[in-house]
Amino acid sequence: MITVIALPLLWICVIAHAQETTCSADDETCSDIGVGASTAKRKIPTGFLNLSPYRADIHYDDGWFGQYVATMETNGETVHLDTFFGDRFFVTRHGVREGLVDPATDEQYFFTVDPSLEQNDGENNGVQFVLPSHAAPSKTKCKDRYPVCAKEAKRGECTANPGWMIVNCCESCELKEGFGHLLDSKVRCTRERLNATIPAWKEGSLDDLFTKWASDNQYVPYHPRVISSPGKILGAEHDGPWIMVFDSFLDDDEINALLKGASFGAGFQRSTDQGSVISGSGEKEKVISTHRTSSNAWCRQECEELEGVKRVSSRIEKFTGIPQNNYESFQILKYQVGEYYKSHHDSSSNKDNSVSGHRILTFFLYLNDVLEGGHTHFTRLDISVKPKKGRALVWPSVLNEDPSTPDLRMYHEARPVTKGIKFAANHWIHQYDSKNENLWGCSGSFA
Numbered sequence: 138m139i140t141v142i143a144l145p146l147l148w149i150c151v152i153a154h155a156q157e158t159t160c161s162a163d164d165e166t167c168s169d170i171g172v173g174a175s176t177a178k179r180k181i182p183t184g185f186l187n188l189s190p191y192r193a194d195i196h197y198d199d200g201w202f203g204q205y206v207a208t209m210e211t212n213g214e215t216v217h218l219d220t221f222f223g224d225r226f227f228v229t230r231h232g233v234r235e236g237l238v239d240p241a242t243d244e245q246y247f248f249t250v251d252p253s254l255e256q257n258d259g260e261n262n263g264v265q266f267v268l269p270s271h272a273a274p275s276k277t278k279c280k281d282r283y284p285v286c287a288k289e290a291k292r293g294e295c296t297a298n299p300g301w302m303i304v305n306c307c308e309s310c311e312l313k314e315g316f317g318h319l320l321d322s323k324v325r326c327t328r329e330r331l332n333a334t335i336p337a338w339k340e341g342s343l344d345d346l347f348t349k350w351a352s353d354n355q356y357v358p359y360h361p362r363v364i365s366s367p368g369k370i371l372g373a374e375h376d377g378p379w380i381m382v383f384d385s386f387l388d389d390d391e392i393n394a395l396l397k398g399a400s401f402g403a404g405f406q407r408s409t410d411q412g413s414v415i416s417g418s419g420e421k422e423k424v425i426s427t428h429r430t431s432s433n434a435w436c437r438q439e440c441e442e443l444e445g446v447k448r449v450s451s452r453i454e455k456f457t458g459i460p461q462n463n464y465e466s467f468q469i470l471k472y473q474v475g476e477y478y479k480s481h482h483d484s485s486s487n488k489d490n491s492v493s494g495h496r497i498l499t500f501f502l503y504l505n506d507v508l509e510g511g512h513t514h515f516t517r518l519d520i521s522v523k524p525k526k527g528r529a530l531v532w533p534s535v536l537n538e539d540p541s542t543p544d545l546r547m548y549h550e551a552r553p554v555t556k557g558i559k560f561a562a563n564h565w566i567h568q569y570d571s572k573n574e575n576l577w578g579c580s581g582s583f584a
C-alpha cells in the first residue's frame with residue numbers, strides 16, 4: 138500500500154518504575170516486583186547488549202503484557218536504562234510481540250535486575266544483560282508469550298478478544314477453545330469465516346449515492362456543495378470524479394465529543410504506518426511515518442461511547458446506507474504548524490484481497506477553523522479544499538463502474554499548516570465488514 142522506511146527509535150534513558158504489588162499465594166501470574174528486599178528501591182544503571190541478528194524490543198515485565206521501553210539494534214551498541222533491583226524485562230522481535238527464545242530450551246529470555254549481578258569495576262558499573270547470538274523466534278508457533286495468558290484464557294478473553302489472544306496466547310487459547318489452528322492468518326482471516334461476503338457497493342452505487350446527496354432536498358440543511366462530478370453535473374466546479382462537501386455536517390457538541398474522545402486511551406501519537414508482515418500470524422511492524430508528520434488518536438471504546446461521537450457515526454451510516462461495521466474507528470488528527478501528510482491514496486493502488494477490501498469512501502471532518510494552510514489538496518486533480526469547522530469533505534477511492542478497482546485520480550495530501558493548528562477526524566469506509574477483521578486480528582494491527 139505505502140512504502141515505508143523504518144527509522145531507528147532513539148532511546149537514551151528510560152526509567153522503568155517498579156510497581157508495588159502484593160500477590161496472593163495462588164496467583165502464579167502475579168510477580169512481587171519491587172517489594173521485599175531493601176535493595177528493591179535502589180536505582181541501578183543497566184546495559185542491554187544485543188548479539189542476535191534480530192532487532193529486539195525490551196519490555197518491562199509488569200506481570201501483565203509488559204510495557205515497551207526501548208529497542209536494541211543489532212550493531213553491538215548497548216542500550217542503557219535506569220532500572221531498579223527486582224525489575225524484570227523480556228525481549229521480543231522488534232515491532233511485534235513475538236518473543237525471542239533460547240533455541241535449546243525454547244524458553245523466552247527474561248532478565249531480572251538482581252544485586253548479585255552488579256559490577257563495580259569503575260567503567261561498567263551496574264548490571265549488564267546480553268541477548269546471545271543464538272537468540273531467535275521460537276520454532277513452536279503456537280506459544281504463550283506471557284505468563285498471564287492462562288489466566289486471560291480462563292476468563293474468556295480468547296472469545297472476547299480473539300485476534301489478539303490467538304496471536305499472543307495461542308497455547309492457552311488452544312487448550313481453552315481449540316483455537317490453535319487459527320494462528321495461521323490464512324485460516325483465520327477469510328471473508329467466509331468472518332462473514333464479510335456482502336459488498337457495500339456494486340456497479341453504479343457510487344454515482345447513485347453522490348447524485349442523491351447533490352439533488353435530494355433532505356440534505357439541504359447540511360449545505361451540500363459539489364466540488365467535482367463526472368461531466369460537471371449538479372453544479373460542480375470541476376469535471377472529474379465525485380468530490381463533495383457538506384458545510385454544516387457537524388454541530389459543536391459533536392465536534393467537542395470528537396476532540397474530547399481523542400484524549401482517551403493512548404491519546405495523540407505521532408502517526409505510524411504499517412510495515413510489512415513479519416510473521417505467519419499476520420502481524421505487521423509499526424513504523425514511524427516519514428511522509429506524514431501529524432499526530433493521530435484512534436477513537437475506540439469509551440470514545441465511541443460518547444453521545445456526540447455516536448451521533449456522527451449514525452449520521453454517516455444514514456447518509457451512506459453502509460453499516461458501521463464497515464467503518465474503521467474514527468481517526469482524529471492533529472496538525473501543528475509545519476506538519477503535513479504528503480500525497481497518498483486512502484486505499485491500496487491495486488486489487489485489495491484483505492478481508493474488508495478497499496476503503497471505498499472517506500468522510501473527512503474538519504473540527505476547527507485553521508488560521509492559515511492545512512488544505513486538503515487532490516494532487517492529480519489540482520483541487521484544494523479549505524478546512525472549515527463543521528465541514529465534511531467526502532470522496533470515493535474506487536471506480537463507479539467497478540468498486541473493486543481503485544480510482545487513481547484520488548491521490549491527496551494535507552498541506553502544511555502555516556498558522557494555527559488543525560484538528561480533523563475521518564471515517565474510512567470499507568467495501569466489506571471490517572469489525573470482524575479487527576476483532577479477529579486480520580488487519581495487521583494488534584495494538
Ligand SMILES: *[C@@H]1O[C@H](CO)[C@@H](O)[C@H](O)[C@H]1NC(C)=O
Nearest residue numbers: 329330331332333573576577
Ligand atoms: C458468522 O455468522 C454465523 C451465523 O450467524 C455465526 O454463527 C458466526 O459466529 C459468525 N462468525 C464470526 C466470525 O463472527
